[in-house]
Amino acid sequence: MSRLPEKQAGRCCRKAWCGIFSLAVAAGAWSQDSTFSTTLGTAILCLDDLAPGYFYDTMRQHQRPYKTEHGAYWFKTTEQLFGAPLTEVFISDGSSRYDFVGAVSSLSPAELAAVISAAAPAGGGFKRLSRTDRYSVFVSPTGSEIAYHGKKGKIFCRRDQIE
Numbered sequence: 468m469s470r471l472p473e474k475q476a477g478r479c480c481r482k483a484w485c486g487i488f489s490l491a492v493a494a495g496a497w498s499q500d501s502t503f504s505t506t507l508g509t510a511i512l513c514l515d516d517l518a519p520g521y522f523y524d525t526m527r528q529h530q531r532p533y534k535t536e537h538g539a540y541w542f543k544t545t546e547q548l549f550g551a552p553l554t555e556v557f558i559s560d561g562s563s564r565y566d567f568v569g570a571v572s573s574l575s576p577a578e579l580a581a582v583i584s585a586a587a588p589a590g591g592g593f594k595r596l597s598r599t600d601r602y603s604v605f606v607s608p609t610g611s612e613i614a615y616h617g618k619k620g621k622i623f624c625r626r627d628q629i630e
Contacts, residue, residue: 503546507556510568511548512583512591513609513624517566519559526556538563548572549586551579554619561628569623576613579620580605583613 507522509515523540526532532540539557546553548570555571572579580593593605593613605613613622 504549507568507570508548508587511570511611511622511624512587512607513611513626514588514591517568517624517626519561519566519568522556522558522568526558535560538565539567544570548622549583549591551582551586557623564628565625566628567623567625569621571616572620572622574620575618576605576615576620579622580613583622 506525510517510522526540526542530542532542534541538560540560542556542558544553544556546556551572551574553570553572557567557569557571559565559567574582577595580595584592591607591609591611593607593611595603595605597603602615609624611622611624613620615621
């Protein structure tokens, strides 16, 4: 039986550890994406409680909001929501009568509705409110909405604030 010289054995062992480390890093990155869709996504789809403070704190751990307008903190992102690419996340700042959390995608509202409907959990299917209105809002059975944000799609869940 041939044995590897110690130098070659050491290189093989280092390569194996580098491979294991790379897989662990890749798995960690995947779990963050998964967590983003699961945690923020279920709130955006109105499938979970809206807790703007929690979502603000979570986003704030990674970055500062780049603007505050229309009653929301706005964060830039490159995350995906159930396979849909996102450009921004917005979270209510408490100044309006609504709690809300949402995201802006680079997809049009119709494309965003199709992608989310295909990949989201039950309750994530969207239907256009008006077939005749070119800029019609899409609504899910749980109350989540997809609307136009310029040419992009904006998806959000909005609830009255509970005092």
